[in-house]
Amino acid sequence: MAEANVRRFPREAQTSFRPEVRMETDKASLEIGLNAAIVAVLDNEPVVLIVREDDEKNAQSMGQQDGLPFGPFSPVAHRTLESGLRAWVAEQAGLDLGYVEQLYSFGDRGRHAELGDVGPHVVSIGYLALSGAHQIDETKQGSWRSWYHYFPWEDWRKGRPEILTSEIEPRLRKWAAETSAAPNPNRPIARYDRAKMCFGLDGAAWDEEKVLDRYELLYEAGLVDEARRDGREAAGQWPQFPRLGAPMRFDHRRILATAIGRVRAKIKYRPVIFELMPPEFTLFELQRTVEAILGPHLHKQNFRRLVEGAGLVEPTGEVKTRTGGRPAKLYRFRKEVLLERPAPGVRVKPGRV
Amino acid sequence: MAEANVRRFPREAQTSFRPEVRMETDKASLEIGLNAAIVAVLDNEPVVLIVREDDEKNAQSMGQQDGLPFGPFSPVAHRTLESGLRAWVAEQAGLDLGYVEQLYSFGDRGRHAELGDVGPHVVSIGYLALSGAHQIDETKQGSWRSWYHYFPWEDWRKGRPEILTSEIEPRLRKWAAETSAAPNPNRPIARYDRAKMCFGLDGAAWDEEKVLDRYELLYEAGLVDEARRDGREAAGQWPQFPRLGAPMRFDHRRILATAIGRVRAKIKYRPVIFELMPPEFTLFELQRTVEAILGPHLHKQNFRRLVEGAGLVEPTGEVKTRTGGRPAKLYRFRKEVLLERPAPGVRVKPGRV
DNA sequence: CCCTATAATGCTCAGATAGAGCATAAATGG
DNA sequence: CCATTTATGCTCTATCTGAGCATTATAGGG
Numbered sequence: 001m002a003e004a005n006v007r008r009f010p011r012e013a014q015t016s017f018r019p020e021v022r023m024e025t026d027k028a029s030l031e032i033g034l035n036a037a038i039v040a041v042l043d044n045e046p047v048v049l050i051v052r053e054d055d056e057k058n059a060q061s062m063g064q065q066d067g068l069p070f071g072p073f074s075p076v077a078h079r080t081l082e083s084g085l086r087a088w089v090a091e092q093a094g095l096d097l098g099y100v101e102q103l104y105s106f107g108d109r110g111r112h113a114e115l116g117d118v119g120p121h122v123v124s125i126g127y128l129a130l131s132g133a134h135q136i137d138e139t140k141q142g143s144w145r146s147w148y149h150y151f152p153w154e155d156w157r158k159g160r161p162e163i164l165t166s167e168i169e170p171r172l173r174k175w176a177a178e179t180s181a182a183p184n185p186n187r188p189i190a191r192y193d194r195a196k197m198c199f200g201l202d203g204a205a206w207d208e209e210k211v212l213d214r215y216e217l218l219y220e221a222g223l224v225d226e227a228r229r230d231g232r233e234a235a236g237q238w239p240q241f242p243r244l245g246a247p248m249r250f251d252h253r254r255i256l257a258t259a260i261g262r263v264r265a266k267i268k269y270r271p272v273i274f275e276l277m278p279p280e281f282t283l284f285e286l287q288r289t290v291e292a293i294l295g296p297h298l299h300k301q302n303f304r305r306l307v308e309g310a311g312l313v314e315p316t317g318e319v320k321t322r323t324g325g326r327p328a329k330l331y332r333f334r335k336e337v338l339l340e341r342p343a344p345g346v347r348v349k350p351g352r353v
Numbered sequence: 354m355a356e357a358n359v360r361r362f363p364r365e366a367q368t369s370f371r372p373e374v375r376m377e378t379d380k381a382s383l384e385i386g387l388n389a390a391i392v393a394v395l396d397n398e399p400v401v402l403i404v405r406e407d408d409e410k411n412a413q414s415m416g417q418q419d420g421l422p423f424g425p426f427s428p429v430a431h432r433t434l435e436s437g438l439r440a441w442v443a444e445q446a447g448l449d450l451g452y453v454e455q456l457y458s459f460g461d462r463g464r465h466a467e468l469g470d471v472g473p474h475v476v477s478i479g480y481l482a483l484s485g486a487h488q489i490d491e492t493k494q495g496s497w498r499s500w501y502h503y504f505p506w507e508d509w510r511k512g513r514p515e516i517l518t519s520e521i522e523p524r525l526r527k528w529a530a531e532t533s534a535a536p537n538p539n540r541p542i543a544r545y546d547r548a549k550m551c552f553g554l555d556g557a558a559w560d561e562e563k564v565l566d567r568y569e570l571l572y573e574a575g576l577v578d579e580a581r582r583d584g585r586e587a588a589g590q591w592p593q594f595p596r597l598g599a600p601m602r603f604d605h606r607r608i609l610a611t612a613i614g615r616v617r618a619k620i621k622y623r624p625v626i627f628e629l630m631p632p633e634f635t636l637f638e639l640q641r642t643v644e645a646i647l648g649p650h651l652h653k654q655n656f657r658r659l660v661e662g663a664g665l666v667e668p669t670g671e672v673k674t675r676t677g678g679r680p681a682k683l684y685r686f687r688k689e690v691l692l693e694r695p696a697p698g699v700r701v702k703p704g705r706v
Numbered sequence: 707c708c709c710t711a712t713a714a715t716g717c718t719c720a721g722a723t724a725g726a727g728c729a730t731a732a733a734t735g736g
Numbered sequence: 737c738c739a740t741t742t743a744t745g746c747t748c749t750a751t752c753t754g755a756g757c758a759t760t761a762t763a764g765g766g
Contacts, residue, residue, distance in 0.1 A: 030384065030385060030428060032383060073476075075383060075474035075476075078460070079460065080459075080460040081458060081459070081460035081476070082460075102457060102458060104455060105434060105455060105478055106433075106434070107426070107428065107432065107434035107435075121428035121429075123385055123428075123434070123476070189692075193692050197691070197692060205695050207695035207696070210695070282714085283715095284713080284714075299753095299754070299755070299756095300714085300715095301714095301715075301716080301717090301755085301756085302753075302755080304714090304715075305716095305753095306753090321762070321763095322762095323712085323713060323762080323763095324711090324712055324713060324762085324763075325711080325712040325713025325761075325763080326712080326713050326714045326715075326760060326762050327713090327714080327761070327762060328713075328714060328715090329714085329715090338542070338550070339542075339546050339549070339550060342550070342558050342560035342563070343560070349753075349754085635743085636743085636744090637742080637743075652724095652725070652726070653742095653743085653744095654726085654743095654746090655724070655725065655726080657743090657744075658724095658745095659724090674733070674734095675733090675734090676733075676734095676741085676743075677733085677734075677740090677741055677742060678732075678733060678734075678740080678742025678743065679731060679733050679734095679741080679743045679744080680732070680733060680742090681743060681744090682743085682744090702724075702725085
């Protein structure tokens, strides 16, 4: 809806502010690509729709890496960016997207631009979409994969992830120690300090929303495969294995990181968590879903106090019996909360392990 | 920095996911426009850089309305969207932008598309930029204007704005009452409820971050000039005057609304407020700046407790004497707070009127 | 049928935070 | 020296948050 009111710049206006650039632009062929991180929660696992190009002969070019679904935006066929996205996701994946949110637009010409690219320039726009689990079986193309497959260090549901202690921390500390070589004036914050803030080294807090910051730091330190692929080997000689999470094509892991960070932030002030739930659920099922998204586990009693107290849910009157213990009341999302609170969401402060 | 790692889609990949759309896209000429809401705070007034096309003969086409500066993005000349933006702002306006943040990308073909547009399709990307006041005098092109000129209902610094009571509320209530005519299935929330949540009718809370929601509601109700201009007169016969804020060209007022909402949200968890301050300042000057941004006024004692307690500032040791009363200690931004807190910002909850 | 394990649910308590307001200090301008 | 104005220090209370103890209600196995 936010896009409905835009149209092309009239020629006069462009001329008035910057005439000469107009020509340049005309010469370059430009395309828009839409990338979607389509998220669901399946059996308490946060999953994302992945496409592979296994059947392509030139698959080796990217080492057959996983990728997010994407498609070009055709201004002829679609009125808005979002409707374009919905259309090809429906057609290709057979998914009827519910909640859709724009993440970020990226310009072209990343690190590979120097290597003599030809062809059209592409501006890609990343989207986050939330899908109810009920549609998952009907997915026509692509497969669902846990997002922690790509970001194992983000999964704190069983305590601090092993990979942090055994792999990431030592490599980051080594990277931070190398700093004296070439102090980068564009980086006013020291390597160690950034690593500390992102990964909670030495007692600093772990902020579950800083997913993108952590990925970017690992990239910059040359610790993720994509960095090596993009020509960053020079950053340091690190063991190739174990890998720090599964790599993805192009910058798709970066887009996924953005998406995860956005959902994690959003469920705290918007009731988007219910996009990922069935219509009726127990409070503990809701908690498991929130934990799947946020990473850490939550205090059960406080969680229900919070959710009920905020008026986010209401009991249906039914109970679910096969819980393994006392039967649990069933709840549903209470839509009226939208009319009562300015920013309704699951305001949890994931405490600690 | 977030854009550095993207490059064009290789042809194989595009072919593999949706071959046929490729052609369509090729046929349509596509351009990218960058719009910037460049914000500063000048004498306790939040101002935004405005360009006019007074000297154009065809200025009447848009009724000589104010607009945000914009320029096309040339993928040939610039590596990233943001660097493109910085370049033409520097060149045209003579401003060296500090903090820059992407807001939103809009597709083309809004309501005017049906009227037989020709020419290139444009995808426009909105940006928010914060500029220190020290640069303001050197601005080469454009002028600075209070953002409350365009959004008078957002200025709660002297209590609830008169225009809300005298103009907006009655018109919204009338609009809400008309609803029976054509219940819109795409609008599950009733007109009255939306108006109530956005504008705090009948005791509902005023959320200073919902700037865009309020503007969009007014647009939908046909109460802002842009709506009439875009062919929405049918929505209702409203008095033309007084206008609800000054209109802007195209969707620029929408972009500005997005920018205001973003800054208002951001200063609460990032220390961006200091981008708008001189290097040294009194706590009251800081408070005035925060109030300029947020709209409402704040409790003075609690504000200083908050800001000092959060470690956001540190005293310089100097005092400022000509305050009109007791001299005030001077403070500066304490950069170390970035290394201490995961989300440092001015966590004010603007209480009341 | 009783006992045990497992959840669900109810409740309490202490520490931290936020909103308001009172009180005091230190300038400026008669 | 006084009135005015602003800066600054402090207190008090209602709420919220994090943690943990206690009780209730099922299922399953002697």
